Amino acid sequence: xxxxxxxxxxxxxxxxxxxxxxxxxxxxxxxxxxxxxxxxxxxxxxxxxxxxxxxxxxxxxxxxxxxxxxxxxxxxxxxxxxxxxxxxxxxxxxxxxxxxxxxxxxxxxxxxx
Amino acid sequence: xxxxxxxxxxxxxxxxxxxxxxxxxxxxxxxxxxxxxxxxxxxxxxxxxxxxxxxxxxxxxxxxxxxxxxxxxxxxxxxxxxxxxxxxxxxxxxxxxxxxxxxxxxxxxxxxxx
Numbered sequence: 001x002x003x004x005x006x007x008x009x010x011x012x013x014x015x016x017x018x019x020x021x022x023x024x025x026x027x028x029x030x031x032x033x034x035x036x037x038x039x040x041x042x043x044x045x046x047x048x049x050x051x052x053x054x055x056x057x058x059x060x061x062x063x064x065x066x067x068x069x070x071x072x073x074x075x076x077x078x079x080x081x082x083x084x085x086x087x088x089x090x091x092x093x094x095x096x097x098x099x100x101x102x103x104x105x106x107x108x109x110x111x112x113x
Numbered sequence: 114x115x116x117x118x119x120x121x122x123x124x125x126x127x128x129x130x131x132x133x134x135x136x137x138x139x140x141x142x143x144x145x146x147x148x149x150x151x152x153x154x155x156x157x158x159x160x161x162x163x164x165x166x167x168x169x170x171x172x173x174x175x176x177x178x179x180x181x182x183x184x185x186x187x188x189x190x191x192x193x194x195x196x197x198x199x200x201x202x203x204x205x206x207x208x209x210x211x212x213x214x215x216x217x218x219x220x221x222x223x224x225x226x227x
Contacts, residue, residue, distance in 0.1 A: 044204070046217060046218075088155075090156075100146060100169055101156075
């Protein structure tokens with residue numbers, strides 16, 4: 001199983017809709033989960049972190065974590081064309097012994113005006 | 114708002130040459146990282162650095178790579194003898210320290226090896 005897995009997309013949503021991005025990860029003891037946004041040719045920009053099961057909201061973004069299912073998601077409400085980017089899921093995978101981030105390949109989001 | 118900076122933004126070098134990529138982490142951060150991203154691929158961890166020593170490195174970070182914190186602000190990545198496959202975006206990241214695992218990335222250096 002891939003360590004951090006995301007659908008590559010593109011995920012296309014109309015402006016104003018909710019975009020739902022999903023990520024699964026391979027180990028059961030990971031504690032730290034992050035969502036980064038990456039515009040083409042730019043660096044990853046941290047938008048959300050989540051450490052506990054449940055939901056965490058920040059503005060139009062909500063991160064959801066379910067450790068039992070090894071699943072983390074990101075909801076973007078009222079999607080805007082400026083949200084069009086690749087969204088990277090990143091995890092501190094504890095079972096690798098590695099404290100550094102392991103990234104998924106990213107989901108490309110397209111918000112249609 | 115403090116941010117990680119990196120220089121140069123783009124470096125072109127010939128195969129076999131040495132390159133040094135520079136980073137200035139956020140000033141109160143204690144942990145520093147280098148990642149790379151080959152075009153069209155995922156972001157990959159190279160090395161982490163804490164308390165003036167390497168704390169972790171990946172299988173990519175072989176003897177051709179080295180890191181250094183030459184003074185109180187800079188953090189450098191050296192590639193001794195570049196190969197074509199070293200062409201990638203190199204990102205520096207930092208995090209504040211214990212209890213906070215959020216890493217903030219710099220804008221990156223695009224390395225092109227010809």
